[in-house]
Amino acid sequence: MRRAERLFQIVQLIRGRRLSTARFLAERLQGHPKVKALRYPGLPEDPAHRNARKYLASGGPILTLDLGDLERASRFLEAIRLLKAANLGDARTLLVHPWTTTHSRLKEEARLQAGVPPGLVRVSVGLEDPLDLLALFEEALEAV
Numbered sequence: 638m639r640r641a642e643r644l645f646q647i648v649q650l651i652r653g654r655r656l657s658t659a660r661f662l663a664e665r666l667q668g669h670p671k672v673k674a675l676r677y678p679g680l681p682e683d684p685a686h687r688n689a690r691k692y693l694a695s696g697g698p699i700l701t702l703d704l705g706d707l708e709r710a711s712r713f714l715e716a717i718r719l720l721k722a723a724n725l726g727d728a729r730t731l732l733v734h735p736w737t738t739t740h741s742r743l744k745e746e747a748r749l750q751a752g753v754p755p756g757l758v759r760v761s762v763g764l765e766d767p768l769d770l771l772a773l774f775e776e777a778l779e780a781v
Contacts, residue, residue, distance in 0.1 A: 651764065676700065729763040735757055
């Protein structure tokens with residue numbers, strides 16, 4: 638087997654792991670009493686589900702949690718034992734708070750129009766064990 642073929646297989650394994658873990662987390666966190674809204678295009682009830690099936694063939698490795706307001710999002714981010722970063726797509730699960738990072742220079746009205754409420758947390762799922770990640774999320778949600 639050529640090196641390029643082996644690398645392609647490795648990339649496919651990584652991609653599959655990230656996608657299945659993202660769906661697992663979305664299914665488990667959906668309806669959590671401390672999560673005001675969860676967006677994950679891989680779930681049939683998500684408004685982007687139809688397009689995700691058409692263009693992605695999955696829900697992707699990113700989900701968002703709306704925890705209601707800035708204070709609740711801040712408490713969650715302080716409590717969770719995962720890396721917070723403004724970039725996404727690492728092998729590790731990364732969290733970003735768009736209100737205070739990527740969209741912070743926009744006026745409040747523009748952030749809201751862009752679909753970025755103060756309680757939004759964006760999650761780029763990595764390669765960690767799904768049950769370990771779920772435990773970290775549930776623990777941090779207790780602080781909210």
